[in-house]
Amino acid sequence: MMGTALFFVFAAVTLAAAVLVITSRSVVYSALFLILSFLGVAGLFILQGAEFLGAVQILLYAGSIVVMFVFVVMMVNLKEPLVQQWTAFRSVGAYLLGGLMLVELFWIAGRARGWLSAPSSGIETGEGHVEMLGKVIFREHILPFELLSLVLLTAIFGLLVIGRRK
Amino acid sequence: MTPADLLFVLLKILVVLLLIPVTVGFCTLAERKILGRIQLRFGPNRAGPFGLLQWMADAVKLITKEYLIPGEADKALFVIAPLLTMVPAVTVFALIPFGKGMEITDVNVGILMLVAISSLGTYGIIFGGWASNSKYSLLGGLRSAAQMISYELSMGLALVGVVMMAGTMSLVEIVESQKGLWFIVAQPLGFIVFFISGVAETNRLPFDMPEAEGDLGAGYHTEYSAMGFGLFQLGEYSAILTMAALMTTLFCGGWGGPAAAALGGAVSLGYFVLKTSFFVFVFIWMRGTLPRVRYDQLMALGWKVLLPLSLLNILWVAGYVALRG
Amino acid sequence: MNEAVVGYIPILLFFGLAAALGVTMLVLGIIVRPSSPNPVKKIPYECGNVPTGDARGQVRSRYYLFAMLLVLFDVEVIFLFPWAVNLRSLGLFGFIEMAIFLGILLLGYVYLWRNGGLEWD
Numbered sequence: 001m002m003g004t005a006l007f008f009v010f011a012a013v014t015l016a017a018a019v020l021v022i023t024s025r026s027v028v029y030s031a032l033f034l035i036l037s038f039l040g041v042a043g044l045f046i047l048q049g050a051e052f053l054g055a056v057q058i059l060l061y062a063g064s065i066v067v068m069f070v071f072v073v074m075m076v077n078l079k080e081p082l083v084q085q086w087t088a089f090r091s092v093g094a095y096l097l098g099g100l101m102l103v104e105l106f107w108i109a110g111r112a113r114g115w116l117s118a119p120s121s122g123i124e125t126g127e128g129h130v131e132m133l134g135k136v137i138f139r140e141h142i143l144p145f146e147l148l149s150l151v152l153l154t155a156i157f158g159l160l161v162i163g164r165r166k
Numbered sequence: 167m168t169p170a171d172l173l174f175v176l177l178k179i180l181v182v183l184l185l186i187p188v189t190v191g192f193c194t195l196a197e198r199k200i201l202g203r204i205q206l207r208f209g210p211n212r213a214g215p216f217g218l219l220q221w222m223a224d225a226v227k228l229i230t231k232e233y234l235i236p237g238e239a240d241k242a243l244f245v246i247a248p249l250l251t252m253v254p255a256v257t258v259f260a261l262i263p264f265g266k267g268m269e270i271t272d273v274n275v276g277i278l279m280l281v282a283i284s285s286l287g288t289y290g291i292i293f294g295g296w297a298s299n300s301k302y303s304l305l306g307g308l309r310s311a312a313q314m315i316s317y318e319l320s321m322g323l324a325l326v327g328v329v330m331m332a333g334t335m336s337l338v339e340i341v342e343s344q345k346g347l348w349f350i351v352a353q354p355l356g357f358i359v360f361f362i363s364g365v366a367e368t369n370r371l372p373f374d375m376p377e378a379e380g381d382l383g384a385g386y387h388t389e390y391s392a393m394g395f396g397l398f399q400l401g402e403y404s405a406i407l408t409m410a411a412l413m414t415t416l417f418c419g420g421w422g423g424p425a426a427a428a429l430g431g432a433v434s435l436g437y438f439v440l441k442t443s444f445f446v447f448v449f450i451w452m453r454g455t456l457p458r459v460r461y462d463q464l465m466a467l468g469w470k471v472l473l474p475l476s477l478l479n480i481l482w483v484a485g486y487v488a489l490r491g
Numbered sequence: 492m493n494e495a496v497v498g499y500i501p502i503l504l505f506f507g508l509a510a511a512l513g514v515t516m517l518v519l520g521i522i523v524r525p526s527s528p529n530p531v532k533k534i535p536y537e538c539g540n541v542p543t544g545d546a547r548g549q550v551r552s553r554y555y556l557f558a559m560l561l562v563l564f565d566v567e568v569i570f571l572f573p574w575a576v577n578l579r580s581l582g583l584f585g586f587i588e589m590a591i592f593l594g595i596l597l598l599g600y601v602y603l604w605r606n607g608g609l610e611w612d
Contacts, residue, residue: 229524
């Protein structure tokens with residue numbers, strides 16, 4: 001009962017903030033609403049029993065990634081809204097891509113009912129969410145985990161290329 | 167959760183929430199008194215006996231002063247920004263175990279949640295600096311944000327050492343796992359990294375570049391007056407209290423001490439307050455004695471010294487835990 | 492809602508009440524404080540000089556690069572936490588596993604350092 005009510009509150013916050021992100025005239029306000037949207041998503045995660053994911057959502061997305069966006073916003077310091085550069089062609093493309101994404105999301109949600117409920121099952125066995133998550137990552141999915149370090153390594157090289165001064 | 171439970175939790179929250187501004191008030195008073203002594207002055211001694219009511223006078227002054235908003239400022243953001251700093255800084259108190267069984271709530275990912283929420287405090291500073299439309303404010307806000315995110319990393323890595331030894335992220339269980347041995351003894355390197363990162367995260371001397379009065383006026387809150395400034399101060403000092411409380415909880419046995427577990431209640435709370443006050447004193451002491459470092463030195467310390475040191479700490483603790491079991 | 496989730500409700504309540512307290516403190520002053528702004532008072536403070544130009548100039552890109560660095564290494568730290576909780580049961584195997592992961596990233600860190608990616612100036 002309370003869980004359902006909270007779900008609707010968080011979902012509403014997430015969606016409303018997301019809409020405000022794209023409708024705000026000022027990019028700084030967009031960043032502000034993006035934080036709110038991410039916090040709403042974190043709430044939804046926690047409500048599903050995915051506590052670790054919720055904390056990561058706040059720390060990584062609401063915490064670090066938006067700081068990065070804010071620095072970009074201040075680095076380029078836009079004087080006029082970006083909207084003026086939108087041509088009809090771009091708008092149609094954007095709507096098409098967005099619509100495609102929506103269809104894809106619904107398709108996944110329809111098919112995934114089986115595996116969406118899987119993560120919370122560990123809690124019933126008395127084992128915490130994080131303990132279970134750790135065991136799954138470090139016992140069963142060792143190779144993807146190690147490969148992830150290579151992805152991050154590539155990103156570090158990419159960063160160096162971007163940051164290189166002329 | 168029954169309505170009775172909810173009411174009890176609400177009561178606990180209200181008590182803690184209303185105590186925070188008072189504690190912060192006394193903190194500022196203690197800071198001015200101690201700094202005064204360090205500089206061979208008396209410090210505030212007019213309001214009440216020994217100046218003990220100075221914090222009240224300050225509060226009244228903050229409420230009754232004019233709230234100036236700079237002409238070119240982004241008004242809405244300018245007003246919201248102090249709240250963005252103050253609210254997360256205060257909210258983390260929901261997770262700190264003040265004594266045996268004296269925490270508002272305890273969650274499985276407690277320590278991660280705490281760091282996550284407190285990291286949101288950056289936005290008030292950066293948006294406040296931007297909204298003011300003042301060069302000092304903007305630079306102060308940017309510097310502060312870059313500094314906070316740089317030290318967040320080594321702080322997170324220092325926390326990993328604690329989690330490894332305790333085998334849990336719940337703050338209550340971390341305190342309990344230190345019954346035999348305080349983590350400050352088991353991993354002194356981790357504590358040093360955490361301490362330095364903690365000082366830098368709270369923008370305190372010797373890392374107070376964001377409000378270095380020598381080159382930035384007052385930094386990100388140059389344009390703030392009255393309660394806007396008051397809320398920024400409240401957020402800042404709450405963050406200091408949180409850091410001191412975390413040093414106590416994570417490395418110095420929290421509320422633990424002789425007979426604390428058996429007697430519980432007030433005794434355990436006493437130990438917690440004593441240890442936390444000590445760390446708050448160290449924060450103030452450092453402000454009175456240490457010179458400020460340069461900004462490039464600050465970044466170099468975070469990325470080139472603390473980061474490798476915290477990795478070394480993880481290696482040491484991991485080897486210890488993995489081999490000894 | 493399961494038991495673990497209930498523990499987050501006090502955090503949410505605390506967040507709400509803290510916001511309420513902050514707003515109250517801001518609003519409280521409106522009743523008692525004076526308000527008589529004038530153009531001179533509204534000029535940003537620059538130690539007595541009259542400010543020139545827009546304060547929101549472009550800032551240096553170093554800030555952005557360090558923020559990106561943080562995001563990169565934060566992902567690494569995030570993975571350390573579930574590992575640290577389980578280290579006792581993972582034992583030596585877990586230790587080696589993480590040593591490889593961190594070793595590869597350390598390579599990137601050293602490369603970054605050697606190529607000046609960590610210099611502020």
